[in-house]
Amino acid sequence: MKKLINAPENVLYESLDGFAAAHEDTITLAAGHKFIRRKTLTPGKVALISGGGAGHEPLHAGFVGRGMLDAACPGQIFTSPTPDQIAEAIKDVDTGAGSLLIVKNYEGDVMNFEMAAELADGQVMTVLVDDDVAVAKSTYSIGRRGVAGTLVVEKLVGAAAEEGRTLEELHALGQAVNSRTRSMGVALGSCTVPAAGSPTFTLADDEMEMGVGIHGEPGRRRVKLRSADAVAAELVESIIEDLRPSNGRGCLLFVNGFGGTPLVELYLMVNAAKRILCGHGISVTRFLTGSYVTSLEMAGCSITLTELDTEFTRLWDAPVRTAALNWS
């Protein structure tokens, strides 16, 4: 295993310490490395809390800040955070307007966020994200997996929370965003979890995993190496078939790198995906390109589409100030 680490058991905490130092103007790290939270909370605003296993950085800690999350609870790599961590985060950032939990659909996450919600004093609601069209159920999930679309839910709901919407309104919005968002990914190579020390899966030199999950879970099928255009076509067609976007409505195209794929390839995929979408009469009105929802150093990418209306577009464009997404 070749990694810039000291000891496998310390990777998460040392990385969080570095993250907290680098972004101390906007976030703070809670005692015991339990969660990352905004330095300054807005009293009366609904608190948005997410989290999940580490290894997907910048998700979720990189999305804590004005316009997105109030707190993020990192579990060990590819491991759910504990109910205790999440409960402490809720207690810390709920200023009285309640908490909305944004949870990717994995059994461990769902269970632990649920237990934390039961421990909370204030009102708590949960949005479950399950945007991955690749498979109907998977290694760690009952039903579809939550993948890169989680970023879109966190961004749009985060912007709406800044406007002072109620917990119920934000819950409904989160569900609406999830219902208009679909993703699918492809892996060209595996990643290695430090504590495991060997690759999560193996692919032959001429193979790709179509529909891979963000923990290296199996996808739909293993195929022979193919062109970027062919890959983009399969991902986009699978998404469209499932999303069935309305005619003439614009969409957000989010090409997400898994960690080991360079930007030059991701932008090439943007070009390919845009052309295929155009061919279906779907216009791309917003773009996001980069490695935002990763699987350590896995090679490959995912495509996420969110069907935009005027409100979704406005919320996407709203100012955001986090470590990983920053615009005004």
Add this chain to the structure above:
Amino acid sequence: MKKLINAPENVLYESLDGFAAAHEDTITLAAGHKFIRRKTLTPGKVALISGGGAGHEPLHAGFVGRGMLDAACPGQIFTSPTPDQIAEAIKDVDTGAGSLLIVKNYEGDVMNFEMAAELADGQVMTVLVDDDVAVAKSTYSIGRRGVAGTLVVEKLVGAAAEEGRTLEELHALGQAVNSRTRSMGVALGSCTVPAAGSPTFTLADDEMEMGVGIHGEPGRRRVKLRSADAVAAELVESIIEDLRPSNGRGCLLFVNGFGGTPLVELYLMVNAAKRILCGHGISVTRFLTGSYVTSLEMAGCSITLTELDTEFTRLWDAPVRTAALNWS
């Protein structure tokens, strides 16, 4: 070779088309894929132009926009842009106040930017960036190589250019920033140039290349796999020994991923580097962490230190609006 591409010879152009589509609100792509430029120029402002071989994305195209570059000329992967490309960019973005070329110190780049400057009608000056302390000369360079410190030069000079400074002032500033900036990198694995089809170099499973260049050029020495702390110590000590920062002055710590190393490791390196700097009485007052000056999917990272004074800090903090760096 496993990549999300169609044909090796089209990688750059298809990627630039995707980049131009994704960022059409702020930049435009010139005919013939010759350069990326700001959509809107500021008349009377000195034009900042950079460029170099592709494969280092987001450098340089990702740094075109308000507060940084006016234009970036991409060569083929790891290949200098032609004098013709650069000359056309100068002609296009010089609004009368002259052009400052920011050039990484590689023979091909130096020669082609020089030829372009000779073709230009307006006044042209050049800042050469040579921040890499690893080796005194290298495969493609006479003297030190220009690496991730280029981002710092482009950011600080870019901010100063927005203030209306003259070409001579910006030239002097660029040289001052370069003289207060040092970098050194480490590779854990190679990258593959699409046109070559096989890895640029090979490292055994238990080896690292200390002082590697951003095209996979040899560094100081090949060592056995070691801890992140030991790697950070060697990089930071080499930089400090050369930079000899003044006592009590703050610095910018820029931990740069080469493309194949995940953020969780980069932040762990931030933590390690900061602790070592603290031990030398050097306080880190600004941070940048991410894969900004890459070598395709090469695994590894570089550390860059810039000694900051009040002016440098103010210019670093100044608003920037580009595809890859964006703050206000």
